[in-house]
Amino acid sequence: MKVTSITWGSDISLFAEACDKLGIELHAWSTNELKNDDTKLEKCIESFEHADVIILRPASEGIWNEIIEKINNDVPVISFGYDTSLWKLSNTPLKIVATVSTYHVYSGLENIKNMFKYIGKETLGLDYNVDPPQDLMWQGIYHPDARNAFENIDDYLEWYKPSKQYMIGILFFRTYWANGDIEIVDTLVRELEKKFDVIPAFCHGMGDKNTGIKTSGEVTDRFFKGRIDIMVDLQSIFHAGSIDDSVNALKILDVPVIHPLVSYYSTMDEWSADISGMSSSQIGWSVAMPEFEGVIEPVIIGVSQTKEGHGSEFECHVPINERITKIVKKIEKWVLLKNKPVSQRKVAFILHNNPCASVEATVGAGAHLDSLESVSRILGAMKKTGY
Numbered sequence: 001m002k003v004t005s006i007t008w009g010s011d012i013s014l015f016a017e018a019c020d021k022l023g024i025e026l027h028a029w030s031t032n033e034l035k036n037d038d039t040k041l042e043k044c045i046e047s048f049e050h051a052d053v054i055i056l057r058p059a060s061e062g063i064w065n066e067i068i069e070k071i072n073n074d075v076p077v078i079s080f081g082y083d084t085s086l087w088k089l090s091n092t093p094l095k096i097v098a099t100v101s102t103y104h105v106y107s108g109l110e111n112i113k114n115m116f117k118y119i120g121k122e123t124l125g126l127d128y129n130v131d132p133p134q135d136l137m138w139q140g141i142y143h144p145d146a147r148n149a150f151e152n153i154d155d156y157l158e159w160y161k162p163s164k165q166y167m168i169g170i171l172f173f174r175t176y177w178a179n180g181d182i183e184i185v186d187t188l189v190r191e192l193e194k195k196f197d198v199i200p201a202f203c204h205g206m207g208d209k210n211t212g213i214k215t216s217g218e219v220t221d222r223f224f225k226g227r228i229d230i231m232v233d234l235q236s237i238f239h240a241g242s243i244d245d246s247v248n249a250l251k252i253l254d255v256p257v258i259h260p261l262v263s264y265y266s267t268m269d270e271w272s273a274d275i276s277g278m279s280s281s282q283i284g285w286s287v288a289m290p291e292f293e294g295v296i297e298p299v300i301i302g303v304s305q306t307k308e309g310h311g312s313e314f315e316c317h318v319p320i321n322e323r324i325t326k327i328v329k330k331i332e333k334w335v336l337l338k339n340k341p342v343s344q345r346k347v348a349f350i351l352h353n354n355p356c357a358s359v360e361a362t363v364g365a366g367a368h369l370d371s372l373e374s375v376s377r378i379l380g381a382m383k384k385t386g387y
Contacts, residue, residue: 001025001053001116001120002052002053003053003054003055003116004044004048004050005055005056006029006044006056007028007030009032009033009304010181011057011179013307014107015112016028021113027051028313028314031057031063034063035061041063041067045067045070048072049072051075052076053077054071055100056079057081057104058081071089073091076123076124078096079097080097087101092122096118100115100118102133108134110134111133111134114130138212139201139203140177140201141200141201141223142177149177149202163197164196166230167196167227167229168192168196168197168198168199168229168331169227169232169255170185170188170199170231171201171203171216173203181316183317185200187319188301188319191324191325191328192232192328192331195332196229196331199223201223203219205235207239215239215241216238216240217240217241220249221252221253229255230257230335231258232327233295236289238257238290238295250294257295259296262301263300263303265282265304266278266304267303271303277300299323299326300323301327302319304317304318305318342385351363353365
């Protein structure tokens with residue numbers, strides 16, 4: 001069986017490993033590489049003519065208009081993903097598309113292997129023994145030294161045996177764990193464990209009561225509440241349902257939330273050469289929006305890297321080691337500050353001053369805000385709490 005797939009870059013490593021184990025010839029492409037490389041786009045379109053099956057996970061990028069025009073509809077086409085409106089690009093029965101999507105959502109190597117066997121059996125009549133989608137853990141606790149992930153905190157702590165004064169919680173996406181794209185988390189855990197105990201928890205982010213998927217807020221409540229001194233949030237946005245639910249969940253957690261960044265599409269060289277560091281869309285999504293939740297320290301700690309394995313190229317994410325060290329030093333400072341008596345903390349307020357206008361008119365200027373009065377009230381409130 002020859003398969004051409006166009007999906008997200010994070011899918012390709014599992015797809016390639018599954019196809020390698022099954023003896024399936026896979027030509028796998030990510031949307032990101034096709035929109036940035038005309039040569040690869042041409043090769044991808046050429047591969048349509050030789051494919052027995054075409055698998056698509058469409059997105060909103062404009063490159064998809066060109067891809068769709070060139071698809072060979074003489075072979076089975078399966079278009080799946082979270083946006084069910086894009087399933088209409090399929091020419092296979094809806095049941096097949098829905099089942100493929102379920103295998104993919106559950107993820108993990110065995111599910112992806114069975115997904116390809118299911119596709120071969122249902123669309124080409126190949127003689128495969130196929131297991132149905134197996135429910136993989138939606139949320140849990142991962143540690144690089146543990147053989148399996150833990151479903152509850154008590155089992156993890158019994159295995160982990162905390163021994164240090166302070167505990168750090170790490171929250172990251174389930175897809176990292178399910179796809180094996182875990183090097184950044186592993187490196188962060190190792191660096192933190194030089195000074196702290198850790199609870200590295202993964203979850204889907206958005207909740208779904210029908211499938212048992214917990215929100216980020218529910219996961220932090222279950223695994224972190226009352227146990228950690230700092231939370232390191234590697235998810236783009238902290239989800240607890242509504243905006244109010246997210247704010248309340250963070251208030252209940254009541255610890256500083258550190259928010260390191262990963263440049264999902266830039267390599268180390270590209271990130272180093274880019275004066276902006278990140279694209280405007282990723283700055284909006286990964287920096288500006290999370291700041292409304294009160295998270296801090298948006299330091300980049302990881303970048304994208306293209307690797308080869310199982311006959312395919314795929315994107316993964318790797319740590320910037322000196323940046324990991326930097327963020328851990330910052331975490332150490334925040335832990336010390338959190339446990340420092342209020343009366344001994346020193347706080348500075350930095351006010352805006354436009355050098356192009358007179359000093360008196362611009363000190364503390366803020367659009368539609370009375371900044372000086374706000375600072376005055378904050379200082380009064382701080383004094384009442386012991387500052």
